Amino acid sequence: MFRWGVLSTAAIGIRCVIPQIQDSINGVVTALASRDETKARQVAARFGIPHAFGSYEALLESDLIDGVYIPLPTSEHVAWTLKAAEAGKHVLCEKPIALDAGEITRLIEARERHGVLISEAFMVFYHPQWHTIRSLIAEGTIGRLRQVQGAFCYFNDDPANMRNQPALGGGGIRDIGVYPLVTTRIATGAEPRRVQARIDIDPVFGTDSYASVTADFGDFELSFYCATQMALRQHMVFHGDTGFIEVAAPFNAGDYDHARITLNNRDHSQAQILRFPDVRQYRLECEHFVRAARGEETPVFTLENSLGNQRAIDAIFQAGAAGDWVAVEGTGA
Numbered sequence: 001m002f003r004w005g006v007l008s009t010a011a012i013g014i015r016c017v018i019p020q021i022q023d024s025i026n027g028v029v030t031a032l033a034s035r036d037e038t039k040a041r042q043v044a045a046r047f048g049i050p051h052a053f054g055s056y057e058a059l060l061e062s063d064l065i066d067g068v069y070i071p072l073p074t075s076e077h078v079a080w081t082l083k084a085a086e087a088g089k090h091v092l093c094e095k096p097i098a099l100d101a102g103e104i105t106r107l108i109e110a111r112e113r114h115g116v117l118i119s120e121a122f123m124v125f126y127h128p129q130w131h132t133i134r135s136l137i138a139e140g141t142i143g144r145l146r147q148v149q150g151a152f153c154y155f156n157d158d159p160a161n162m163r164n165q166p167a168l169g170g171g172g173i174r175d176i177g178v179y180p181l182v183t184t185r186i187a188t189g190a191e192p193r194r195v196q197a198r199i200d201i202d203p204v205f206g207t208d209s210y211a212s213v214t215a216d217f218g219d220f221e222l223s224f225y226c227a228t229q230m231a232l233r234q235h236m237v238f239h240g241d242t243g244f245i246e247v248a249a250p251f252n253a254g255d256y257d258h259a260r261i262t263l264n265n266r267d268h269s270q271a272q273i274l275r276f277p278d279v280r281q282y283r284l285e286c287e288h289f290v291r292a293a294r295g296e297e298t299p300v301f302t303l304e305n306s307l308g309n310q311r312a313i314d315a316i317f318q319a320g321a322a323g324d325w326v327a328v329e330g331t332g333a
Contacts, residue, residue: 001026001027001028002026002027002028002066002067002290002293002294003027003028003030003031003064003065003066003067004021004027004028004029004030004031004065004066004067004068004069004286005029005030005031005032005033005059005060005062005064005065005067005068005069005089006018006029006031006032006033006049006068006069006071007033007056007059007068007069007070007071007072007080007084008033008034008056008070008071008072009032009034009036009039009040009043010071010072010094012071012094013069013071014043014046016282017069017071017121017282017286018032018047018049019047020280020282020283020286021069021282021283021286022047022048023280023283024283024286024287024290025287026287026290026291027286027287027290029047029049030049030050030051030064030065031044031049031050031051031052031053031059031062031064031065032044032047032049032051032052032053032059033052033053033054033055033056033058033059034052034053034054035054035055035056036054037052037053037054040052040053040054051064056080056083057083060083060084060087060089061087065089066089066090066293067089067090067091067092067116067117067289067290067293068084068089068090068091068092069092069093069094069121069286070084070091070092070093070094071094072094073162073168073169074094074096074099074162074168074169074170074174074175075099075167075168075169076168077093077094077096077097077098077169078097078098078099078103078106078107080093081093081097081107081110081118082106082107082110084116085107085110085111085113085114085116085118086110086114088114088116089116090116090117090118090289090293091116091117091118091119092119092121092285092286092289093118093119093120093121094120094121095120095121095122095178096120096169096174096175096178096310096313097120097121097303097306097310098306098310099169099174100310100314101307101310101311101314101329104303104306104307104310105307107303107306108303108304108307111303116293117289117292117293117300118303119289119292119300119301119302119303120301120303120305120306121285121301122178122182122285122301123281123282123284123285124179124182124183124186124250124251124281125182125186125285125299125301126281126284126285126288126299127253127259127276127279127281127284128276128279129247129250129253129259129260129261129274129276129279130183130186130187132261132274132276133187133238133245133247133261134186134187134188134189136245136263137187137188137238137240137245138189141240141243141245141263142238142239142240142241142242142243142244142245142263143240143241143242143243144219144240144241144242145188145219145220145238145239145240146220146221146239146240146241147220147221147223147237147239148180148184148187148188148220148221148222148223148224148236148237148238148239149222149223149224149235149236149237149239150179150180150183150184150222150223150224150225150235150236150237150250151180151224151225151226151233151234151235151236152176152177152179152180152224152226152233152234152251153176153225153226153227153228153230153231153232153233153234154176154227154228154230154232155228155229155230155231155232156228156229157229159204159205163175163207163228164202164205164207164228165205165207166205166206166207170205170207171207171208171209171228172207172208172209172210172211172226172227172228173199173208173211173226173313173316173317174313175228176226176228176251177211177213177224177226177313177316178309178313179250179251180213180222180224180226180236180250181213181215181222181224181309181312181313182309183236183250183251184215184217184222184236185305185308185309187238188217188220190217190218190219190220191217191308191312191328191330192215192216192217192222192312192315192328193216193217193218193327193328194215194216194315194325194326194327194328195213195214195215195216195312195315195316195319195325195326195328196213196214196319196324196325196326197211197212197213197214197316197317197319197320198211198212198320199211199316199317199320199321202228202229207228208228208320209227209228209229210225210226210227210228210229210230211225211226211227211316211320212224212225213225213226213316213319215312216325232256233256234249234250234251234252234256234257235247235248235250236250241266242265242266243263243264243265243266244264245261245262245263245264246261246262246264247261248260248261248262253276253279253281258275258277259275259276259277259279260273260274260275260276261273261274262274288300307330308330311328311329311330312328314329315327315328315329
C-alpha cells in the first residue's frame with residue numbers, strides 16, 4: 001500500500017480526501033501533521049491514522065510515508081510542495097497549486113530534479129462523467145460546439161475563512177472559477193486564446209467576490225461566472241448546432257445535485273439522461289495518483305495541464321484590470 005502523509009487538518013481533507021484514501025485499493029494514510037500536535041492526534045485518532053506530528057517538517061523527514069497530500073492555504077502550496085519534493089516525496093496538492101504560472105514552472109523544474117510526481121488535485125479530471133462528455137463532443141454528438149456556459153457559486157462571508165483573506169490566496173476565481181475553465185479544457189482538449197472579464201472586489205475583504213468571464217477558444221466560446229456571496233449553484237452546458245449537453249453537478253456531485261448529464265437534440269424532441277451513481281471522485285483521484293507515482297501508465301493531471309489552466313487564470317485577472325481582451329500566454333493569440 002502507498003503510504004500517504006497529510007499536511008494539515010484542513011476541512012477538505014477531513015471531509016473528502018482522507019476518508020476516500022482510506023477506502024482506496026492502493027493507499028492508506030499513515031501519518032498526519034498539524035502545527036497543533038494535539039489537533040493532529042485528535043484527527044489521526046478519528047481516522048485510525050497511526051502517526052501524528054506537530055510540524056510539517058517532521059512529517060516530511062519521516063520514512064513512514066511515500067507521498068503527501070497538501071490541503072494547506074493556497075499561499076502555502078508552492079513552498080510546501082517544493083519542500084516535499086526535496087524530501088523525495090510524491091505530492092498531490094490541492095488546487096490551485098500556485099498563484100501564477102511562473103510558480104508552476106518552478107514546480108516542473110523541481111519534479112524533474114527530484115524525480116517525483118507532483119499533481120494538482122483536480123478531482124473532476126477523474127470523474128467518468130467528464131470522460132463521457134469529452135467522447136460525446138469528439139464524436140460529433142452535438143454537432144459543432146459553439147458555446148459553453150458555466151456557473152459556480154456559494155455564499156461565504158466569514159472573515160476568518162481563508163477564502164476571504166487575500167494574503168492566503170483567497171477569492172472566488174482561484175477557488176472556484178478554475179472549475180468551469182478546467183472542465184471545458186478537459187471536455188474539449190482545447191485551450192483559450194484570449195479572455196475578458198469583469199471582476200468585483202469585496203470592499204471589506206479585498207478578495208474577488210464575483211467574476212464574469214468570457215474565454216475565446218477559437219472555434220467556440222466559454223462564458224461563466226463565479227461568486228463567493230451568491231446562492232449555491234453549479235452548472236455547465238455544452239451547446240452545439242445539433243444538440244447540447246447539460247451537466248447537473250459538474251464539480252461537486254452529491255453536494256449540489258446527483259451526477260448526471262442530459263443530452264438534448266436540436267429541437268428538444270429527444271433527451272437522453274446518463275447517470276453516474278456512487279462515483280467517488282476523490283478516491284479515483286488518489287488511486288490514479290498512486291499508480292502514476294509507481295510508474296504505471298494511467299491518466300493523471302499533470303503540471304503541464306496545471307500550467308495551461310494557470311496561464312488562463314493569470315490572463316483573467318489581467319483582463320479584469322485592463323477592461324479589455326487579454327491574450328493567454330503560450331497560445332499564440
